[in-house]
Amino acid sequence: MSAATGAVTDALRELHAEFAGVDDGEVADYIPQLALADPGAFGLALISMDGHRYSTGDAEVPFTVQSVSKPFVYALALSVLGLDEVSRWVNAEPSGEAFNAISLERGTGRPDNAMVNAGAIVTTALIPDTPAAPRFGRILDCLSRFAGRRLDVDEEVYASEALTGDRNRALAYLIRSTGPLPVDPVAAVETYFRQCSVRVTALDLAAMAATLAHGGVNPLTGDRVVPEPVAAQVLAVMATCGMYDSSGDWLLRVGLPAKSGVSGGLIAAGPARFGMGTYSPLLDAGGSSVRGHLAIGRLSERLGLHLMHNPALAGSTVTLVTTADDLPSAPAAERDRARHEQVAVVAAQGALDFTAAERVLYAMDEAGPEGTGAVVLDLLRVTDIDTVARAMLRSGLARLTADGRRTAVADPDGRLREPGDGAAAPRCFATREEAVARCVADAAG
Numbered sequence: 001m002s003a004a005t006g007a008v009t010d011a012l013r014e015l016h017a018e019f020a021g022v023d024d025g026e027v028a029d030y031i032p033q034l035a036l037a038d039p040g041a042f043g044l045a046l047i048s049m050d051g052h053r054y055s056t057g058d059a060e061v062p063f064t065v066q067s068v069s070k071p072f073v074y075a076l077a078l079s080v081l082g083l084d085e086v087s088r089w090v091n092a093e094p095s096g097e098a099f100n101a102i103s104l105e106r107g108t109g110r111p112d113n114a115m116v117n118a119g120a121i122v123t124t125a126l127i128p129d130t131p132a133a134p135r136f137g138r139i140l141d142c143l144s145r146f147a148g149r150r151l152d153v154d155e156e157v158y159a160s161e162a163l164t165g166d167r168n169r170a171l172a173y174l175i176r177s178t179g180p181l182p183v184d185p186v187a188a189v190e191t192y193f194r195q196c197s198v199r200v201t202a203l204d205l206a207a208m209a210a211t212l213a214h215g216g217v218n219p220l221t222g223d224r225v226v227p228e229p230v231a232a233q234v235l236a237v238m239a240t241c242g243m244y245d246s247s248g249d250w251l252l253r254v255g256l257p258a259k260s261g262v263s264g265g266l267i268a269a270g271p272a273r274f275g276m277g278t279y280s281p282l283l284d285a286g287g288s289s290v291r292g293h294l295a296i297g298r299l300s301e302r303l304g305l306h307l308m309h310n311p312a313l314a315g316s317t318v319t320l321v322t323t324a325d326d327l328p329s330a331p332a333a334e335r336d337r338a339r340h341e342q343v344a345v346v347a348a349q350g351a352l353d354f355t356a357a358e359r360v361l362y363a364m365d366e367a368g369p370e371g372t373g374a375v376v377l378d379l380l381r382v383t384d385i386d387t388v389a390r391a392m393l394r395s396g397l398a399r400l401t402a403d404g405r406r407t408a409v410a411d412p413d414g415r416l417r418e419p420g421d422g423a424a425a426p427r428c429f430a431t432r433e434e435a436v437a438r439c440v441a442d443a444a445g
């Protein structure tokens, strides 16, 4: 076993050993078929942003996805219709109520959020239904792409829920009686039963959560399942509403976007870090897996995964602030060294985002004798620049130039360039020496 496999799998195994003996809670029985689940089943799985898979216990035992389908169908609705349109029909406020409560806004009948049944039924109703692409086909395709493999339906669970699902049908009738929803929630509730009966494993759930954590791209398949803003929107609603009436306490103590289901599945996502899926059918009074809750809570505590933790700052964005006469490439001749002395050099490394770009610009402002003279920005060791950082660096360089400071950038990969760049674009060179030479020549001229 490799070092990473060992370390992460060991962490999962420790959680499994710690909580496998907990037998609090009850297996759901309001859908008769769910009552047949093995109360002892317990599986844990985690998938990293590089698509590395870690699991232990019953991580490949199939069970039905139930309410864990809700965030993914919400993602599909957001992708098709956009946040503003979806929000006309489903709100995004924590209900503080049980999953099957009548959580409808006074006056409009709009469900509180897409994680409770009322909101999930409306969300399902919003998915287009055409002869070429029927609603359930779209949903199954979408869930499958999140999981990174073709999923199917447990027909027995579906039949069992369809036989006993009158509370959800009643909710659908109530929604129809109160609101002007342009599609039929009563028909959609049958599709909702099917979506709840899609079969998954804890590893599938980890892949689905990891896809949301990875900005909508499945880290196993590379498939862009939903746009990045949609993944962020879904994670936000999971963070505030995913655990029903314990969502606030969950966010406080565990600090991760999550979603539970009555068959015992639970997902949690660490944005840009990992997706986790657990399976254990013993449920607490709110309908969430007892062992899953304990295991994810402990993992978050042990590994410092709480969203609100102050993250370790990447302390070394700016690797060098100097003047060009101090570089090994500076010429020996007295007069040329004096010219090089007038050129400040700031080198950056790694991936540049808003925080990193602010550091680089601050260093450029301060660099040089009393913040004057030419400045060379060296991006040779920069691995990525996001659009925000690129815009900040470009406008920062333009501002320095407007202040009378000559600038040049060592940017061999053209990371700072933009399509349609004209004369006002940053002056970019393949090497630091060329950028310095240009600024020295400017000074001489």
Ligand code: DON
Pocket: 065, 066, 067, 068, 099, 117, 161, 168, 193, 196, 260, 261, 262, 263, 286, 287, 288
């Ligand atoms: O609506 C229902 O009753 C189920 N098919 C799904 C509910 C569910 O999973 C709630 N989650 N804890």
